[in-house]
Amino acid sequence: MSVGIRHDDLRRRNRAMVIAAVRRAGQPSRTEIAATTGLSHSTISAISSDLIGEGILSESKPSEAGSLKRGRPQVGLGLNPEAAAVMTVVLSLNFLSVAVIDYAGQVIAEEQRRLDTLTMSRDTLVGECVAIVRRRLEDPDLDVRSVARIALAIQGITDTRARAMLWSPITPHTDIAFADILEDEFGIPATMENDCNMMAIALRRRDPDRYRDDFIAILLSHGIGMGLVLKGELFTGTHSSGGEFGHMIHQPHGALCRCGRRGCVEAYAGNYAIWRSARQMSEDAKPVADVSDADMRALASAARERDGPEREAYRKAGEALGYGLGSLFALIDPAPVAMVGVSAAAFDLIEPALREAIAQTAGGQHSKSISFDTEPNELPLIREGCAMRALTFVDQEIFAPGTQARSGLGGKNVA
Amino acid sequence: MSVGIRHDDLRRRNRAMVIAAVRRAGQPSRTEIAATTGLSHSTISAISSDLIGEGILSESKPSEAGSLKRGRPQVGLGLNPEAAAVMTVVLSLNFLSVAVIDYAGQVIAEEQRRLDTLTMSRDTLVGECVAIVRRRLEDPDLDVRSVARIALAIQGITDTRARAMLWSPITPHTDIAFADILEDEFGIPATMENDCNMMAIALRRRDPDRYRDDFIAILLSHGIGMGLVLKGELFTGTHSSGGEFGHMIHQPHGALCRCGRRGCVEAYAGNYAIWRSARQMSEDAKPVADVSDADMRALASAARERDGPEREAYRKAGEALGYGLGSLFALIDPAPVAMVGVSAAAFDLIEPALREAIAQTAGGQHSKSISFDTEPNELPLIREGCAMRALTFVDQEIFAPGTQARSGLGGKNVA
DNA sequence: CAGTATTTTTTCGAGGCTCGAAAAAATAGA
DNA sequence: TCTATTTTTTCGAGCCTCGAAAAAATACTG
Structure with missing residues (x-):
């Protein structure tokens, strides 16, 4: 159960809050920190004075070159790189x-x-x-x-x-x-993290307006991964890492997935699945170990050029992703999505079928308003x-x- | 963003913590509260004295009839019903x-x-x-x-x-x-709650050992509902009520659902869907408005008696629920499940196909260890x-x- | 039955923390 | 130079929690 708040926790938490405010805002003044944290000026003054003394923060004189305002100028607080x-x-x-x-x-x-x-x-x-x-x-x-x-x-x-x-x-x-x-x-001290979760954290830092409290990062690469942020926190499932969007079931008894099971979203939308489908191989064909980024780009070019098995492969991928997202949205409600990875560069081929599929689902009621960002480079x-x-x-x-x-x-x- | 902790919040939070501890434990002594909250005896003494003074708590002398221990006997604290x-x-x-x-x-x-x-x-x-x-x-x-x-x-x-x-x-x-x-x-002050969420809260209170931090309550009635508790908190999606398990997609382009879409889990596992299937009606047939509990019980009896369309209907329901749960477990990892509602009384008919389906999914890797409870009466x-x-x-x-x-x-x- | 051991609860002073008000500091306009 | 304005610091007050010790309430012991 949650534990009571001890008196010494107070300062600790408020210290952490001040540091977090500085990391978020960049060079906030003490007054700005007081505003965002809701603490009083005196408290911020005391804490930041401590933190500067300990070499954690440092003052940076010129907050803005031309400070147009009257009065004592704000002095920015920054993280001390050292x-x-x-x-x-x-x-x-x-x-x-x-x-x-x-x-x-x-x-x-x-x-x-x-x-x-x-x-x-x-x-x-x-x-x-x-x-x-x-x-x-x-x-x-x-x-x-x-x-x-x-x-x-x-x-x-x-x-x-x-x-x-x-x-x-x-x-x-x-x-x-x-x-x-x-x-x-x-x-x-070290931790072992999931790559898609880290993508999600980075997206929030890059664009906190779009990716704030609830959003989804989907990695479209050889496999399909997901990083999910809900209510401002990384969602990592109850036991293991969780968030295995790629292994939600799209078609019971469907295409063979790299995980050995059948009908997973990944078995239609992973690079190996798109490759398999574009080559008109059977859905039962064993997934290849790797498809180079160059090959995938060639596949996407071919799909853009002519209506053929390549285009159909991307359509199927879009359908699987769309139904998967629809089911996900049924559970968590729609949220902004970022598509990351080499196949995100082919999202123009994926999007129409994806939107069509998602519109068929309960979660996609407002599918028009769901927006997708793409970022081809995940590293x-x-x-x-x-x-x-x-x-x-x-x-x-x-x-x-x-x-x-x-x-x-x-x-x-x-x- | 999260806000700093003000000094006056401290007492408020610890008061709430003490009240919560009493509500959970029933008749805990001050010493027990101190242990569960991690606060000192002096603090608990002060707070509980306040609460008794305000008529919120009351002392109940005889904690246990035969207190075997030496020393000053514990005096239980209870909620004052008035x-x-x-x-x-x-x-x-x-x-x-x-x-x-x-x-x-x-x-x-x-x-x-x-x-x-x-x-x-x-x-x-x-x-x-x-x-x-x-x-x-x-x-x-x-x-x-x-x-x-x-x-x-x-x-x-x-x-x-x-x-x-x-x-x-x-x-x-x-x-x-x-x-x-x-x-x-x-x-x-009033609030409007979702029925399945309330079921989940009640289950936790009834059996806190089984339903603690992560569990799922599924309502098997005319429609399919879900109450989901994750990390100790009711999960309600990001925008609306969320948790629409019944409208995750089981079969793209599949059976007609009451929501007007196709292939939802509910379109196979809701009472109307089981009814429709048992009557060997088309999957495109418009869902009936209501099936009485008596009719459903008759259906279940028929299914238990002979292998026929009734049994097949429950099998299909089990399959849809199993794949749905498999996808859900892929996202949140397996958790204890409670099946509630009239069709939970027919869970014996549903379970085999459900387990078979879930074993086909990534989330059901340890499907043997996933346990189901049933409770036919949701009200x-x-x-x-x-x-x-x-x-x-x-x-x-x-x-x-x-x-x-x-x-x-x-x-x-x-x- | 008085005395001792044991456990729970309360009391009390110390130490910290945050807050508001006031003071100090630092700048732009007049 | 003086005044207005804004930011930051200082200082005392008021709470809160804590640890230690005291008080309270019971069981055991001879």
């Missing part, structure tokens, strides 16, 4: 990408590597991840002790506690406790989301530590 | 039921009435509701001023703010702002849920009023 750093690790098909990010959110170092993730042994895969993190941490240009948190993202299913990858399409191996492995290796989004995830942890758990939140590792990571 | 009262109004097909409930949750008065809801005019329907409430309020045995809240429940779609019924299968009329109507008429559950809903409001908004929570009406309703 207060801490975090690291992001994004593991995707045949690709490993790491970045070190300062407390203000700027990339200060990065490294990328091609791997053959589908054929690597388990140990090699883990070893590569550990090695690339170690190289970044031991970079002489970087103060190792200042890295306060590592966030890994991977396509696939992670456990609720964000400790392990349970299953992923990019490797045949299962149940790899990446978070624990990195924590043990480097003594830095930058995933990294951005990871960075935000890790930084938010530092904000809340390290720089606003409370009785229950303080971990053994927390202290030493503070710069 | 602190307030609430009223529940349940409007279902051809039936209107009202109850007055004391602060401790006991029914102290009730009245029920048969109506012809499908043919009544809008004004008559509203008038009947207002009249029955007025009769209970003006009952000389009852102190009118002590009714602090009214909760209405109806089958159908309500708006997010719990003010109005937008659509309901029990009446042709739409957009009736029941909550506002009753508030204006009697000056008592008592709905009323119980309404009562809890209304009482919780009194607990939190009236007896633990804060700066933002205090309403103009709050004060005068305190007994």
